[in-house]
Amino acid sequence: MFPGTILMGAQSRLLPPSLPFRFFIAAAVFHIFVWVVLFLGAEDAQSFIGGPGLPLGAIHLLTLGVFVMTAIGASFQLLTVATGAAHKWLWACKLAWWLYLPGILILIHGFTSGDHHVQVGGAFLTIAALVVYIVVVGDILARSNSLKMALSHTWVGLLSLIALFVLGFLLIVDFEHGILPEHSAIGMAHLILAVFGFMGMLTFGFSHILVPMFALSPAPPEKPGFASFEISVGALILAVVGTLSSLAVVQFAAIILGLVAAGMHIWTMNWSLKNGMRKKLGLSFVMVKAGWVMLIVTLLIGALAVIDTAGDNVVTLFGFLALFGWLLTFLTGILQRVIPFLASMNMNKKGVKAPRLSEMASETSLKIHAVCHGIAVLFISLGIVLNQTLFIQGGAISGVIGSIGFLWFTLAIVKSYRTYHNIPEAPKAAPSETTTA
Amino acid sequence: MVDKKRVFQQGDKLDEALKWDSNLINRLIMLNPVFTGLKKLGKSEEGLEGLTLVAAAQLAEVAPDAFVSFVNCGNDSNTAPDKGETSRPQWIDGLTEETAEVVLDVRPIVKNGDDPLGRIMEALRPLNPESRVVLDAPFDPAPLKSVLGGMGFKSFAEQISAEHWRIYFRREYVMQNDVKKIDKDISGHASLGTADIDVRGLEPPQPLVTILKRLHSADVGDELTVLIHREPIYLAPELNDIGWTFEVEASAPDGKGGEEFFLRLRKEYN
Numbered sequence: 001m002f003p004g005t006i007l008m009g010a011q012s013r014l015l016p017p018s019l020p021f022r023f024f025i026a027a028a029v030f031h032i033f034v035w036v037v038l039f040l041g042a043e044d045a046q047s048f049i050g051g052p053g054l055p056l057g058a059i060h061l062l063t064l065g066v067f068v069m070t071a072i073g074a075s076f077q078l079l080t081v082a083t084g085a086a087h088k089w090l091w092a093c094k095l096a097w098w099l100y101l102p103g104i105l106i107l108i109h110g111f112t113s114g115d116h117h118v119q120v121g122g123a124f125l126t127i128a129a130l131v132v133y134i135v136v137v138g139d140i141l142a143r144s145n146s147l148k149m150a151l152s153h154t155w156v157g158l159l160s161l162i163a164l165f166v167l168g169f170l171l172i173v174d175f176e177h178g179i180l181p182e183h184s185a186i187g188m189a190h191l192i193l194a195v196f197g198f199m200g201m202l203t204f205g206f207s208h209i210l211v212p213m214f215a216l217s218p219a220p221p222e223k224p225g226f227a228s229f230e231i232s233v234g235a236l237i238l239a240v241v242g243t244l245s246s247l248a249v250v251q252f253a254a255i256i257l258g259l260v261a262a263g264m265h266i267w268t269m270n271w272s273l274k275n276g277m278r279k280k281l282g283l284s285f286v287m288v289k290a291g292w293v294m295l296i297v298t299l300l301i302g303a304l305a306v307i308d309t310a311g312d313n314v315v316t317l318f319g320f321l322a323l324f325g326w327l328l329t330f331l332t333g334i335l336q337r338v339i340p341f342l343a344s345m346n347m348n349k350k351g352v353k354a355p356r357l358s359e360m361a362s363e364t365s366l367k368i369h370a371v372c373h374g375i376a377v378l379f380i381s382l383g384i385v386l387n388q389t390l391f392i393q394g395g396a397i398s399g400v401i402g403s404i405g406f407l408w409f410t411l412a413i414v415k416s417y418r419t420y421h422n423i424p425e426a427p428k429a430a431p432s433e434t435t436t437a
Numbered sequence: 438m439v440d441k442k443r444v445f446q447q448g449d450k451l452d453e454a455l456k457w458d459s460n461l462i463n464r465l466i467m468l469n470p471v472f473t474g475l476k477k478l479g480k481s482e483e484g485l486e487g488l489t490l491v492a493a494a495q496l497a498e499v500a501p502d503a504f505v506s507f508v509n510c511g512n513d514s515n516t517a518p519d520k521g522e523t524s525r526p527q528w529i530d531g532l533t534e535e536t537a538e539v540v541l542d543v544r545p546i547v548k549n550g551d552d553p554l555g556r557i558m559e560a561l562r563p564l565n566p567e568s569r570v571v572l573d574a575p576f577d578p579a580p581l582k583s584v585l586g587g588m589g590f591k592s593f594a595e596q597i598s599a600e601h602w603r604i605y606f607r608r609e610y611v612m613q614n615d616v617k618k619i620d621k622d623i624s625g626h627a628s629l630g631t632a633d634i635d636v637r638g639l640e641p642p643q644p645l646v647t648i649l650k651r652l653h654s655a656d657v658g659d660e661l662t663v664l665i666h667r668e669p670i671y672l673a674p675e676l677n678d679i680g681w682t683f684e685v686e687a688s689a690p691d692g693k694g695g696e697e698f699f700l701r702l703r704k705e706y707n
Contacts, residue, residue: 212646
């Protein structure tokens with residue numbers, strides 16, 4: 001026994017807090033700009049199906065600025081702690097940040113301005129950052145022999161990421177040189193790989209760790225979990241093949257499989273919630289559950305788009321609901337728990353009591369975010385369906401207010417963390433003394 | 438099919454026991470509905486990979502030795518069940534159907550050919566310490582007394598007539614509420630000694646859940662020791678939230694390229 005040894009090597013799996021938090025704070029800031037740019041491009045957004053301009057900028061502010069930014073920060077920190085495999089190269093995580101942030105800023109500027117050279121420059125930096133990310137995360141996954149469910153999903157997510165940035169780069173080249181036979185089909189395949197491939201797989205996989213952890217439940221049953229994984233991979237492949245080949249039957253089969261996979265995933269997550277010790281999961285899980293509902297709604301809208309009977313803007317609505325309805329709702333819900341949790345993991349100074357998770361930030365900001373986010377999704381959906389720019393603008397304004405609320409919450413957590421670390425550490429304790437967790 | 442000779446130990450895996458005894462899952466559900474989700478899967482052992490009987494006992498909120506006896510009693514093994522108290526204890530004085538917190542007659546249930554375990558557990562699991570129970574049964578249910586003993590119940594049985602036994606129970610403690618009464622028989626790693634809870638081999642979040650199940654409602658100053666095979670980083674926020682602190686007292690290689698940790702948890706504040 002070595003009494004008094006505090007955490008010993010435990011910190012080795014914990015990154016310096018500034019590393020994951022820079023990704024989360026950046027995501028919260030980009031979140032605001034998503035809505036701002038969507039407001040500015042509202043007129044083009046209602047029937048947007050591709051091409052440079054403000055809507056494309058808004059979409060990539062969301063996908064690259066919010067989703068991938070969050071995914072990188074969460075993967076770097078959560079996977080090491082959950083799998084027990086420490087980072088081999090911390091410098092690579094920092095390199096990813098320094099490539100990624102300027103990369104996406106340049107790329108998004110290129111998308112909104114339509115400047116091809118800016119797009120190519122931004123794409124190079126962004127892809128370089130993502131390659132570093134894939135190597136770092138792939139190394140952790142390769143050294144892990146537990147958490148099969150989360151790891152399987154993450155592997156497919158990484159493969160999807162490679163495919164989606166290859167397609168993305170081809171689309172950029174095509175804007176200038178017209179090399180692709182079917183730009184819109186490849187654009188849709190790129191979207192599907194981004195939403196259901198990379199982000200979808202990560203969302204499903206990480207949920208198998210995070211949902212039981214927050215609900216304090218046993219791990220969800222593996223059989224339906226793996227069945228959901230296998231079916232969702234099948235759905236993803238069919239969706240990409242069906243889109244690239246323009247075969248409606250294949251696309252429809254993909255959606256049916258997607259619905260089955262989503263249903264099974266939601267069932268396993270609900271199993272965890274029902275069997276969890278913590279029943280009151282707060283606003284966070286209201287958002288998470290709303291995200292699950294929106295996933296099903298998105299797939300149903302996708303089915304309408306495939307059978308082509310629901311008007312001109314149904315494809316736009318499908319894309320909007322997938323990105324803003326499902327992923328953004330779910331992500332902001334789960335982040336409400338992840339961000340304070342990660343901050344609290346780093347609050348372990350000797351003799352200094354860490355604040356409880358609920359004490360780290362006021363819920364008011366989250367309530368504002370939830371209400372405004374819901375209004376935004378509703379209004380913009382209506383705007384797309386009814387071809388009403390005003391609705392989209394109104395929704396975007398609501399989104400801006402909500403996203404400011406979310407940034408407020410994120411910064412409050414950071415402030416709480418800093419306040420804690422500004423308190424001087426207690427004098428060196430006697431060997432048998434315990435330490436505040 | 439049940440192997441009559443198989444006697445499970447605390448370190449054995451629950452999925453093995455479930456394969457040996459096809460009715461075990463039903464009995465587990467009656468013992469604690471936490472196992473219900475497994476039944477719904479059709480193959481009850483799914484999702485239990487690596488779960489030892491010790492860990493399953495923690496899920497069931499039953500002391501490990503009593504839980505193992507419970508698992509084994511379906512095997513007709515040689516495991517001796519708890520016989521309860523042999524001489525009439527003082528706490529039975531004045532205990533009647535009127536003064537007992539719970540009065541239960543399971544004879545009609547048994548007569549119908551059903552297992553009364555679920556009904557009994559449903560009535561007795563929520564009881565607080567010092568609650569007393571009068572149970573009427575057609576025989577002396579030694580295995581039941583054994584498992585209830587593992588949940589903190591003292592018992593005494595007396596025969597009223599040929600097919601009528603009256604069993605008295607008094608709850609001494611609630612497993613999850615009194616960490617000091619946690620069974621100390623769990624064998625630990627040779628270099629780390631023994632601990633109150635052994636969650637090695639469990640995948641996240643099961644270690645966290647298993648530990649937290651034991652911590653709620655403890656008194657300030659209570660301590661609990663844990664053997665865990667992962668750095669306990671996830672524990673800190675949850676422990677802090679319920680007023681517990683922890684200290685890593687020792688670590689040792691686990692023989693598989695990783696490390697195991699010996700933690701001491703302490704309730705610091707409410």
